[in-house]
Amino acid sequence: MNKSIFILSFLSLTISCFSQKVESSKKDLKQQIDNYLKETIEVNEIPGSAVAVIKNGRIIYEHYYGKSSIDDNTLVDENSIFRLYSTTKLITAVGVFQLIEKSKLSLEDKISKYLDNLPKEWQDVKIKNLITHSSGLPDIVKFEDIPYNLDEKEKWIRLYKKPMDFETGNQYSYNQTNYCLLTKIIESVTGLIFEDYILKNQFPTVKKGVVYSANASEFISNRVTHHVFNFKKNKYERFNADHGKIHNSGSGLNITLKEFIAWNERLDKNILLKKATKSLMWKQFEFINKKDDFLYGWSIYSTNNIKSFGFSGGYMTAFRKFTDKNITIIFLSNGYKFFNVEEKVINHLAGIVDESLIDKKLLVEEEITTAFFKNDFAKAKQTYFVLKDENSTLHFEDVLNMIGYTLMNNDRLNDAIKVLEFNLEENPKSFNAFDSLAEGYFNNGQLEISKRNYQKSFELNPENTNAKEMINKIDELLKSQ
Structure with missing residues (x-):
């Protein structure tokens, strides 16, 4: 064989081997993602979900799991439309910045520039305050006299009479009123119905797969059912609440995974916003309290000092961009049995795709949580002690407390008390561990032992007003017996 032919043959073999390794690596990555998602779905009995991972502009993982409707026995597929709930706010934020980019709106504009007859206390609130919460x-969804089914005009009349929560600009406080007002401002500026403005400017060529509706009972072809688990009946039931058109900008977008992927691509390619405008949107807002962290319409997260931007909604959907790593992850689901997982799934998948994004504490906490929901109590404790020994620098009081409360909220009170007792054994000097266990005993009707635990909690932390109030409440109950 002459030298040139030998070199070409060697290069061909090398490229072939490299390609095989790359393909093997891709398959291994997909398998890791698949294995993790299947276990998460199984443990939490999630009815259905759709997940995508985009790296360097390419879809490296896209998969559809489970049922879009348990009652109808239909499967989730690429045509399935998921309601984003508050993840919708990301799309609204982009819509606001499109207007800023066109100089039709400014973050420094007072909302009174666009809206008439506002209360005096509302006059100096600015666009930037709405989008940064x-x-x-006052939050429109937190008042009993402003139910979802109330006439919209009457909602505003009643809300205008409510007091302010805090000094404007001082702190972050998630608030649905902000996005209800952004709807009205966008309509005032554009002369368009809010939904038409968003669809025209962010989904201009989309014929199906994107629709606004904050009404869960409304029939929309291919929309997945929002399932809520009824622990008394031990089955999933359909969630049918109508939150009203007023909440479309904050929680009413319904979309397929494929259209969400395409929207992300337009965002990445600076079609929706210029690069400089995106940088402005992803800039941290300066709160007066100097404590809170939030961007302009986007939450900010940190994993091993690596920043990511995104939002989640309804405890079922999440969208996250790890811009420095050029990774985007989308998680959509339609219910959960025990606990919401959207943020944990995003973080876990990020660590699978890029080792620098592995959150060791998160992984261990996930293993502990899975153990207590998947196994009996004795086996779960064994798993806990193994993980504790392997991770001696980590502390697990919060995760045990969370497991206890999740079980308590899911009508597994006896199991919850076992976990909370175990948490106290592990953390005997924690006022919060005593307080949580006391609540478990109280809910179980064990008033005397509940009182003793509240008293111990109060001794450890005299500022624990909840413990003091509960001691008084228990005393009154014991007197009446």
Whole structure:
């Protein structure tokens, strides 16, 4: 064989081997993602979900799991439409910045520039305060006399009479009023119905797979059912609440995974916003309290000092961009049995795709949580002690407390008490561990032992007003017996 032929043959073999390794690596990565998602779905009995991972502009993982509707026995597929709930706010934020980019709106504009007859206390609130949840306005969803089914005009009349929550700009406080007002402002500026403005400017060529509706009972072809687990009946039931059109900008977008992927691609390619405008949107807002962290419409996260931006909604959907790593992860689901997993799934998948994004504490906490929900109590404790020994620098009081409360909220009170007793054994000097266990005993009707635990909690932390109030409440109950 002459030298040139030998070199070409060697190069061909090398490239072939490299390609095989790359393909093997891709398959291994997909298998890791698949294995993790299947276990998470199994443990939490998630009815259905759709997941995508995008790296360097390419879809490296896209998969559809389970049922879009348990009652109808239909499967999730690429045509399935998921309601994003509050993840919708990301799309609304982009819509606001499109107007800023066109000089039709400014973050420094007072909302009174666009809206008439506002209360005096609302006059100086600015666009930037709405989009960063720093407005201090009363939250429209937190008042019993402003139910979802109330006429919209009457909602505003009643809300205008409510007091401010805090000084505008002082702090972050998640608030649905902010996005209800952004709807009205966008409509005032554009002369378009809010939904038409968003669809025209962010989904201009989309014919199906994107629709606004905050009404879970409304029939929309291919929309997945929002399932809520009824522990008394031990089965999933359909969630049918109508939150009203007023909440479309904050929680009403319904979309397929494929259209969400395409939206992300337009965002990445600077079609929706220029690069400089995105940088402005992903800039940290300066709160007066100097404590809170939030961007302009986007949450900010940190994993091993690596920043990521995104949001989650309804405890079922999440979208996250790890911009420095050029990774985007989308998680959509339609229910959960025990506990919401959307943020944990995002973080875990990020660590699978890029080792620098592995959150060791998160992984261990996931293993502990899975153990207590998947196994009996004795086996779960064994798993816990093994993980504790392997991770001696980590502390697990919070995760045990969370497991206890999750079980308590899911009508597994006896199991919850076992976990909370175990948490106290592990953390005998924690006022919070005593407080949580006391709540478990109280819910189980064990008033005397509940009182003793509240008293111990109060001794460890005299500022624990909850413990003091509960001691008084228990005393009154014991007197009446």
